[in-house]
Amino acid sequence: MAGSGRGRGAWRRALAAGLCLCLPLLLTGACTGTLGTPARADGAPIDPRIQQIMDKPVYRHGQFGLLVVDPATGRTVTSLNPERLFVPGSTTKLFTVSSAWDTFGGAHRTTTPVYARGRIGDGALDGNLVLVASGDLTMGGRTKPNGTLDYRPVDHTYADALPGLAQLTPENPLAGLDDMARQVRARGITHVRGDVVVDNRLFAPDPALTTDPDPMIVNDNLIDILSTPTTPGERASFTWRPRTARNSVRYRVTTVAAGKPTAITATTGADGVITVSGTLAADADPWLVTTPIADPAAFARTAFIEALERAGVTVDAPATGPDPAPPADTPGGDPVARLVSVPFEQEATLILKVSHNLGADLMVCLLAVRRGSRNCQDGFASIKAFDDKAGVDPAQASQADGEGGVPGDAFTPRAYMPLLTYWLNGPDATRFREALPVLGVSGDLALFGADSPARGKVFAKTGTRADGNDLTGQVLVASRAMAGYLDAGGGRYRLFAVVFNDSMAATADDVLSVAKDIARISELLQQDAAGAGSGP
Structure with missing residues (x-):
């Protein structure tokens, strides 16, 4: 979570002081409720259970983006605002860690x-x-x-x-x-x-x-x-x-x-x-x-x-x-x-599992050192080079730190797809996927979906940003995002990104409720993937 402003109440001050949290009991995320009934590319409506979440009053003033892609066919399964820029929170770390992993190699040791x-x-x-x-x-x-x-x-x-x-x-x-x-x-x-x-x-x-x-x-x-x-x-x-x-x-x-x-x-x-x-x-x-x-x-x-x-x-x-x-x-x-x-893959796992802010920013500096520079800002050239290599559209990606905690960070749901595709079939495919938090199992998704059929089948980096609202003493949940892989069974995976920007939370329980909602959406997307497989 990234935050600013003066808090009213201990929980709110803690949120506003956070850097870029993506942790179980404060993962925030949601969907808007006034967007009508979004449709998949094949014309089928969004799962009504997901639509019911999106229609909650708490989300009516925000914006929701969603994209699910079947990489086996290239088919867009579900799409809503896929090319609109959103505040990403710590899903930014996917780009930072991917660049470092690709540059140094998973076996690299310092x-x-x-x-x-x-x-x-x-x-x-x-x-x-x-x-x-x-x-x-x-x-x-x-x-x-x-x-x-x-x-x-x-x-x-x-x-x-x-x-x-x-x-x-x-x-x-x-x-x-x-x-x-x-x-x-x-x-x-x-x-x-x-x-x-x-x-x-x-x-x-x-x-x-x-x-x-x-x-x-x-x-x-x-x-x-x-x-x-x-x-x-x-x-x-x-x-x-x-x-x-x-x-x-x-x-x-x-x-x-x-x-x-x-x-x-x-x-x-x-x-x-x-x-x-x-x-x-x-x-x-x-x-x-x-x-x-x-x-x-x-x-x-x-x-x-x-x-x-x-x-x-x-x-x-x-x-x-x-x-x-x-x-x-x-x-x-x-x-x-x-x-x-x-090995570097262990450091990458730590950064991704717990959303380690210091580690993510450190990667920017070490990428600069690899380029022969002591100026950490030169590390962004390596991140841009990786984005180009993976095929990320530069018009759909903005990054100004390693962790996802500054206003210069913004990505569209579609921007994640080339990155996720890049890691899907390479020699480090399994290691990269398993380095992500796993629903109900590990990292900052461990406390969600423990009893769900989707447990262990959603692999996703999470992202949260929250800022203090001095008008009301509430917290503005500026972002909740998830991006990663849905296990479709038989060794097949779908790529997904879900992101919501902007709702108000009055209490810590409100923030937790939003966290549960976005986790529930990922569960339903996985169940849909498993039910449909990866066929056309």
Whole structure:
């Protein structure tokens, strides 16, 4: 979700503060109800159950677009406003991730090296260790024993936008730094008579991208604070991560009676002290809030020095100092440690499943680096090149960030079809399709359609944008979109895009109701596809 405006009420403020959410309990989407009875290309009316959803009063002031295509025959099965531009929300990530996947390849891995600058003798390095940030999205912090990345339907990066819903994965967010520290020790270095430097010059900052990614990423550059209720009137209990000497926590959350409001905030002062305050209902589940890491390079430096100490390597420089200026020349030669990322297809899966905003914007910057530029904006040339390769009509696609959270993002329903077709039959067809959220099964569609016949048969990237309405204190649901594949049976798939723009939501339940409606439309489209197969 992308949002702006000043909120009235906690849920509304959370929505307006969100970047580009596409998550289960806040997926918004709908259809207009005053468009008459749209017809399929073959003249058959839209499923009356879908029309009934579209006719709900809540959708009467908005606009709906729908396109279903049978790729086996090229036949348009269902069509409504297929060439009208809509606000897409995070379905924009389909274009960003597709471009990166096509450019880098699904098997591509990123290497983050550590170099020793100075003389090594008798176990001591007379000089500095230099960690060269490579834009590794997870730095080993989500990697499961089987080598895949872990995620939850509501990612921790959405903790503040979706209060009470986000969850942590169990993996250690400092695992990659610990791994590299052990490698340094294995090279015989037990003492660094110098400093640790994090070189994050891979690409320049770009505030035009909503998340303004940094080449150095630890725990999505967030501090997590998880609160658990105790006895009413007493302080709640808490844990926090990743823990380094750079931060401390001043905790002021009080447990209140069951059923009372829960509201917790976390802010970080200039001294690194994180103040956590608020109330937590006695019957509430563990409640997650986050606060951003303001200086990712300096934070990673502290975390790496502490990892070195855990591995038996002492560093003369204080762990909480600033990140020194990197050497004028880019370090080279044989690194004393290196962290190799998971294959790119795993990062792509994470971005698509949980609608990972930082990851999507990061892809724009890494595409620019592949083109030999430190200017993230040059990454859009690669996205345009992919669009041209896939056959996307440039008159039907506008993109101004990686995630789908700015006004410059707009696509027609038809714009998705060439992209979806591109991935349908290639060697990565199955991997790309399964990287998408799956209705009732995985990603941010996991909580919809669990009992539906369409469960496990709708593969779609979701998109939501919501903005505050200061006139009424409501939320303007600017967009809800889905685009992907409908399993028609027998190894056949239909391509679909459904998008709705502009309705009002007065409560969080209203937003959830709209989310259920759009998910229900996708279920009905899949059932129609399965019933008709892919024949003419």
